Amino acid sequence: MAIRKVDYLLIGGGLASANCARWLREEGAEGEILLVGREPDAPYNRPECSKGYLRGEESREEPLFRPGEWWVEQQIELLTRTSVTSLDIEARTAKLSSKEEVQFGKALIATGANVRRLNVDGCHLEQIHYLRTLGNADAIRASVEDAKNVVLIGGSYIGCEVAASMTMLGKKAMIVMQEERTLERGFGKQAGRFVEELLQDHGVSIHGEDELERFEGEGNVAKVVTRAGLEIEADAVVIGAGVAPDTGLAQRAGLEIGEKGGVRCSSRLESSATDVWAAGDICEYESVLHGEHVRIEHWDVAFNHGKTAALNMLGKDVAHEVAPYFYSVLGDWGELEYVGPAKDWDEEILRGSYDDGEFTTWYLKDGQVKAALTFGRSDDLDHARRLLTEKPVLDASQRAALGDVDSDLSA
Ligand SMILES: Cc1cc2nc3c(=O)[nH]c(=O)nc-3n(C[C@H](O)[C@H](O)[C@H](O)COP(=O)(O)OP(=O)(O)OC[C@H]3O[C@@H](n4cnc5c(N)ncnc54)[C@H](O)[C@@H]3O)c2cc1C
Numbered sequence: 001m002a003i004r005k006v007d008y009l010l011i012g013g014g015l016a017s018a019n020c021a022r023w024l025r026e027e028g029a030e031g032e033i034l035l036v037g038r039e040p041d042a043p044y045n046r047p048e049c050s051k052g053y054l055r056g057e058e059s060r061e062e063p064l065f066r067p068g069e070w071w072v073e074q075q076i077e078l079l080t081r082t083s084v085t086s087l088d089i090e091a092r093t094a095k096l097s098s099k100e101e102v103q104f105g106k107a108l109i110a111t112g113a114n115v116r117r118l119n120v121d122g123c124h125l126e127q128i129h130y131l132r133t134l135g136n137a138d139a140i141r142a143s144v145e146d147a148k149n150v151v152l153i154g155g156s157y158i159g160c161e162v163a164a165s166m167t168m169l170g171k172k173a174m175i176v177m178q179e180e181r182t183l184e185r186g187f188g189k190q191a192g193r194f195v196e197e198l199l200q201d202h203g204v205s206i207h208g209e210d211e212l213e214r215f216e217g218e219g220n221v222a223k224v225v226t227r228a229g230l231e232i233e234a235d236a237v238v239i240g241a242g243v244a245p246d247t248g249l250a251q252r253a254g255l256e257i258g259e260k261g262g263v264r265c266s267s268r269l270e271s272s273a274t275d276v277w278a279a280g281d282i283c284e285y286e287s288v289l290h291g292e293h294v295r296i297e298h299w300d301v302a303f304n305h306g307k308t309a310a311l312n313m314l315g316k317d318v319a320h321e322v323a324p325y326f327y328s329v330l331g332d333w334g335e336l337e338y339v340g341p342a343k344d345w346d347e348e349i350l351r352g353s354y355d356d357g358e359f360t361t362w363y364l365k366d367g368q369v370k371a372a373l374t375f376g377r378s379d380d381l382d383h384a385r386r387l388l389t390e391k392p393v394l395d396a397s398q399r400a401a402l403g404d405v406d407s408d409l410s411a
Contacts, residue, residue, distance in 0.1 A: 006032040006077075008313065009094055009104035011084045011249070013037015015045065015299065016110035016280030018065040019306025020313075021076045027314050031105065033076045036096060038083040041134055042068065047299050049137040050161040051329050055168055056141055060134065087253035089273040106275045106313045109250055109263060110306070113243035113281040113297060118153065122215030127236045131158060132243075140238060144171055147235035151175075151224045153212050155182040157328040157336075158240030160195060163204045164331035174205040174234075176212060176226055186341065187373050191361050194354040194375070198333055207232075243297060245282040258284035262295040267319040268312045269305060277313060279305035288321050289388060296341060300325040323385045339384045340371025349403045352377060360384075362402050367393040369402075383409040 008024055008031060010017040021035050037043065041060070048054075048063035061067065071078045083097040087107070094102045115130040117123075127147075129140045140162075144150055150166045152159040155177030163173040179185060181192030182199065196206055207230060215237065216223040224232045247255075250263045256272035258264035262284030269277050269285055278285075280302035284295040301324050308320040326338040334357070345363040352359035358376035362369055362384070368391055372384035387394075394402070401407040 003101045003103050005103045006034040007105045008033045009102055009107045010035040012110035012112055013039050013043050014110060014112045014280060015043060016302040016306045018043035019303050020108050020310045023307045023310030025074050029314060035076060036079045036082050036084050039133060040081050042078055049131055049134060050158055054137045054165045084249060087249055089253050108277045108279060108309050110279045111246040111249055111282055114246050116242045116244055118239055118241055120212055120214050125215050125217045125221040127220045129238045131238055143236045147171055149233050149235050151232055151234040151237045154240035155179050156240055160330060161328060162238050163199055167202050167204055168331045174232055176207045176210055178211050180208045188348060191373055202333060247282055258293050260284045260295040269309045269320055277309040279309045285320055288319050289323060296324050298324055298326040323388050334375055336375055337378055337381060338373045339381055342371035345370055349399060351403050352405055
């Protein structure tokens with residue numbers, strides 16, 4: 001088959017690729033843009049999979065990055081249900097699962113992440129789910145229609161959000177997790193306890209410092225058995241045990257992989273190969289803000305990476321300097337927002353109060369703000385972004401001001 005030629009090949013049908021395509025056109029790229037994604041849907045906002053879409057409040061179209069006609073108007077060719085199976089960096093060619101071969105000028109690799117699977121006894125029973133795609137969300141919704149008890153394995157944001165969504169659907173949700181407190185790995189025990197109490201107040205049961213031992217049932221899952229010996233009735237199970245960057249294609253192509261398991265990139269998001277960029281969950285980039293290479297699995301990071309990669313593909317030579325932002329929505333009970341991430345910290349300063357359900361927690365290391373988490377105080381995040389970017393070492397009175405809701409942080 002003849003090789004077809006494109007100027008820009010965007011590999012992966014997620015947000016990072018989609019926003020890269022958008023910014024290529026917005027910044028005047030005139031050549032051919034081809035976006036190849038293996039899912040059946042056009043690029044969509046994955047976070048909806050655990051929120052409104054999971055609860056059946058949104059149509060299949062609502063989470064889409066852009067409606068179908070937008071791709072046509074922008075003259076961006078979108079191939080869904082198609083994988084890039086190999087990439088030859090020297091020859092600048094890619095093979096597709098459709099058997100087509102594509103010659104590209106510049107490429108973006110944004111293949112995202114895959115869920116970590118737990119290989120325990122009973123893991124092949126029916127009604128045990130992972131959650132990454134709209135299709136997974138459909139399967140979970142169908143599975144819980146007649147369910148009473150839904151067990152979530154994992155206490156990170158997927159477990160918490162799905163527990164909230166299941167509760168809103170009238171199910172009894174139970175979380176089993178290794179941590180003592182929900183979300184404590186990212187936000188510490190105090191904020192973790194706040195989230196946990198919020199979930200418990202709405203009826204979610206939480207079993208911390210425990211672990212999945214096995215599933216029991218015949219055909220369908222019926223029971224979750226934990227290492228501590230708990231036996232929990234389950235009509236359906238959703239596992240949220242983290243993800244691993246999908247770097248198989250990148251590795252086979254010989255791209256350098258970093259210490260955090262992602263495609264190692266410069267601050268401009270260019271990989272070890274000239275004219276091949278990476279973005280989103282797989283991108284391990286040299287962060288000007290953090291002073292080291294980081295890899296961050298957040299929606300907003302994928303979104304902004306897409307733009308930075310596009311600008312650099314067009315020769316603008318810009319470093320990726322956006323402070324990483326994360327949000328997590330717990331049903332209609334409230335929203336956590338965060339900038340960071342802080343790898344470790346030696347001080348937490350609380351502005352507001354966990355008891356009142358309105359707070360910002362500042363995470364500091366050696367007197368510098370490394371991250372901030374807020375619930376109901378979004379305005380504080382602008383200050384957090386400034387402190388993360390300017391990196392001042394705060395003295396005692398400045399640290400006291402962070403904790404005082406009446407102090408003006410912009411001063
Ligand atoms: C249920 C859920 C809820 C989330 N909620 C939040 C949230 O509230 N807040 C937040 O900040 N983040 C959230 N996230 C994380 C966020 O969605 C991701 O960080 C973001 O989607 C990453 O975008 P990406 O484009 O890098 O990768 P992905 O969205 O994973 O997209 C990559 C795409 O590439 C495809 N692909 C892989 N290999 C190939 C190949 N060889 N050829 C063609 N296509 C390929 C994949 O199938 C996939 O469609 C959530 C994630 C999930 C799963």
